[in-house]
Amino acid sequence: MKKGLVGGIAIGVLLLVGVVGLMMSLTKVDNGNVGIVYSPNGGIKEEALGQGWHMVGILDKVNEYPTKLRTVDAKNLTVSTKDGKNINLDLSYSYKIDAAKATDIYKTFGSVPVEELEKGYMERRLLETTRRVVSKYNLLDIYGEDATEASMNIQKDFAKNVDKLGFIVSDTTLGAPKADAKTQAAIDDRVKVSQENSKKKLELENDKIDAQRKEVQAQGEATKRQIEATAEAKANETVSKSITSELLKKMEMEARIKHGWITTQGANTVVTDTK
Incomplete structure (x- = not known):
């Protein structure tokens, strides 16, 4: 009976040791990591462990490295x-x-x-x-x-x-x-100068744009005047060409019919009605 008790105890101890050893041999690699196994007996194992549970030696150590950001x-x-x-x-x-x-x-x-x-x-x-x-x-x-x-x-x-x-x-x-405070003060001064320079540059650009606008406007007005003068000259030329001797005689006759004869004697003008 004693032998049976001792045997049972021995089996229980062995089972307990086995369970503890199994638990110590289990290791978990977290999600998004890989595990590198180092064994005191065999050194570093070349194959990395993926995420999840793995069996390793009781004395092995596992270092995890992130493969996610x-x-x-x-x-x-x-x-x-x-x-x-x-x-x-x-x-x-x-x-x-x-x-x-x-x-x-x-x-x-x-x-x-x-x-x-x-x-x-x-x-x-x-x-x-x-x-x-x-x-x-x-x-x-x-x-x-x-x-x-x-x-x-x-x-x-x-x-x-x-x-x-x-x-x-x-x-x-x-x-x-x-x-630091000194450098920040220098930065503020430089920023202020830079802003002022930018403002002046913008003003110069605006002045340049305004001058260009005025120049374009002046050119437009000059072109308009030139066009008007050319048109007027062409009109005068057309009228001049249309006045012939026959037209002048006709106009003279129409004037005599309407106003009578006009003669000049010395400083006096005498209108003679011949109607």
Whole structure:
């Protein structure tokens, strides 16, 4: 009886150990991630685990990497502009890890969590890229119309910088630059001057347009007068050609019939009625 009890206890212990071992061997890779398995005995396994439940060795460790987009905010990156002004920038970027290169990332960085990679390696590459790009622009350019271009160049260079290791950057957003009080005062002064110059330029353009309008108007009036003069000259020419000697005689006869003869004697005019 004692032997049966001992045997039962042994079986129960073995079952319990088996269940615990099974539970310890099960691991879950979250949705949108891949898992890289490291075994103390065999090292890194080349095949990454997809999402879901998997059986691994009890002593194996699984590092997960995101294959869906993650958005990361980088705050207060200090950079210098082309004209020597220091500013702080906030940037955000979205990225994911190329599943085919996840093993290479583990080999390069070890079991470092992805959050630490973002704060370490990724942020250093982003800062390096941002400094290089911003150094090509003057302060007012970064505050103005070239901000979008700078953001696109940062994304392009940053993506190229980290792509070789398997980080795929798909979007980068450049926040509003932040300057110290002295630099901000200089910016305000430059903006004011720029606005005044723009205003003067607009006024000059308006004056130019007004002068052109007046010139066109004057030309139109001159052309109108020329046309009228030409028409009048043609009309006079037509009338002149229509007055013949016969017409003049006819007009003279009509006048004599209507008014009688008109003769001049010295300083006096004598009208003789011959009707």
